[in-house]
Structure formats: C-alpha cells, structure tokens
Amino acid sequence: MTAPLVLDIDGTLTRADGEPGIDPAVFEPLREWPEPVVIATGKAFPFPVALSQFVGLPERVIAENGGVVYAEGEMTVVGARDDAEAAVADLRERGYDLGWGEPDLVNRWRETEIAANLDVPEAPLRAVAAEHGLEVVDTGYAYHVKDPEIGKGDGLIAVADLLDREPSSFVAVGDSENDVSTFEVAGESYAVANADDAAREAADHVTDGVHAAGALEVLEQIR
Ligand SMILES: O=C(O)COP(=O)(O)O
Numbered sequence: 413m414t415a416p417l418v419l420d421i422d423g424t425l426t427r428a429d430g431e432p433g434i435d436p437a438v439f440e441p442l443r444e445w446p447e448p449v450v451i452a453t454g455k456a457f458p459f460p461v462a463l464s465q466f467v468g469l470p471e472r473v474i475a476e477n478g479g480v481v482y483a484e485g486e487m488t489v490v491g492a493r494d495d496a497e498a499a500v501a502d503l504r505e506r507g508y509d510l511g512w513g514e515p516d517l518v519n520r521w522r523e524t525e526i527a528a529n530l531d532v533p534e535a536p537l538r539a540v541a542a543e544h545g546l547e548v549v550d551t552g553y554a555y556h557v558k559d560p561e562i563g564k565g566d567g568l569i570a571v572a573d574l575l576d577r578e579p580s581s582f583v584a585v586g587d588s589e590n591d592v593s594t595f596e597v598a599g600e601s602y603a604v605a606n607a608d609d610a611a612r613e614a615a616d617h618v619t620d621g622v623h624a625a626g627a628l629e630v631l632e633q634i635r
C-alpha cells in the first residue's frame with residue numbers, strides 16, 4: 413500500500429557510501445511516487461526547494477525544523493531568528509563563532525533559527541541557548557539553536573492540512589532527533605540504520621540499510 417511520504421534529507425537521502433551528497437538513486441522513485449512527497453529538513457528553505465525542483469517534485473517543504481513551511485503555494489514562517497541571533501552574539505562574546513567561515517551559506521537564508529558547526533564546543537552553545545529560552549538540537553550535521561516549541565512535526569500537521577490529508581496517513585523516514593516530532597505525527601515511521609538513539613527509539617521500524625539505502629528500502633516496502 414502506498415502512502416504520502418515525509419522525508420528528511422541529511423542522513424536519510426544521503427549516499428550510503430559515505431561520500432557527500434544525495435544518492436541520485438532516490439530521484440526517480442521520488443519523482444514517480446504516486447502520493448505527495450514532503451521534504452522535511454533542518455536546512456534553510458532554499459535547499460529543499462531546490463531539491464524538489466531538480467528532482468521534479470512539487471515544492472512541499474518543511475525547512476528549518478518546522479520554522480518555514482511551504483506547500484500548495486502557501487508559505488508560513490513561524491517565529492523569527494532574533495532570539496537565536498542574540499544567543500549567538502553572547503556566544504561570540506565568549507570567544508566562539510559558528511564555525512562555518514565566511515560567507516556562511518548555512519545561515520545566509522535562515523529565517524527562524526541559527527545553525528552552528530558541530531566543532532563548536534557544545535557546553536557554551538547550550539548555555540547561551542538556555543539563557544535565551546532556546547534549545548540546541550544535534551542533527552549529526554549541525555547544532556540548531558531554535559525555539560523548543562517549533563518542530564518538523566508541527567510543519568507536517570500544517571502541510572497535511574494544506575494537502576487535505578490526515579497527518580497520520582504519512583509514512584516518515586529520518587535519522588536524528590530533529591525527526592522525532594515527525595515520527596510522532598506520522599502514522600508510520602522508519603529510522604534509517606545510521607539513525608541516532610532518539611530517532612531509533614521514536615521510530616516504529618529501523619531499516620537494514622543506512623542513509624538512502626534505508627530510505628529506498630522503505631519505498632520498496634510500502635509501494
Ligand atoms: O540541517 C541539518 O543539520 C540536518 O538536516 P536534515 O534535517 O535534513 O537532516
């Protein structure tokens with residue numbers, strides 16, 4: 413039985429061989445998928461939009477961990493990045509930066525949160541976030557300094573509504589703690605084999621394959 417999909421990008425559609433980039437083997441099955449495909453990512457909005465366009469999918473996107481949502485021509489931006497900016501200013505005062513160098517393509521188009529490189533020391537980052545009422549989410553690709561009230565799961569509820577579907581009709585695939593809220597809202601959830609503990613524990617199933625091999629396994633199973 414086929415179902416609408418909600419898919420994470422990093423760690424989930426990425427190449428299983430450890431080389432950077434998305435596995436092109438996912439492009440055709442996603443383009444041909446008979447139900448809506450929603451891309452739900454911690455990345456800034458232009459990245460999943462570009463991915464959708466290059467694959468040939470209608471843009472149905474949850475970006476910035478739920479901060480930015482777009483589907484069926486409707487755009488929602490939940491909150492602003494001011495609090496995260498203030499936390500980062502405090503971090504800089506303590507002698508650290510975000511670790512991306514200049515230009516910072518990770519945060520350039522980001523509207524509701526800020527992402528730090530994983531080589532930024534975690535303790536001061538968590539300290540400044542907490543001082544501003546924010547949380548730090550570790551996706552395995554970046555630390556996201558964000559509003560704890562916002563998550564990909566809320567984005568899925570919003571997109572499902574725009575698509576006139578039940579959130580529980582979706583099958584979710586993801587790899588990390590920022591996918592837990594998606595797994596809670598979707599009807600069925602799969603963590604890929606490389607997933608972190610939070611995602612594995614929240615998921616209904618764990619795939620045998622890692623990264624895109626795991627995601628493709630899910631498509632095979634529910635097709
Ligand atoms: O941007 C990140 O840190 C991770 O992105 P993802 O949610 O697509 O895995």
Ligand SMILES: [Mg+2]
Nearest residue numbers: 420422423587
């Ligand atoms: Mg991920």
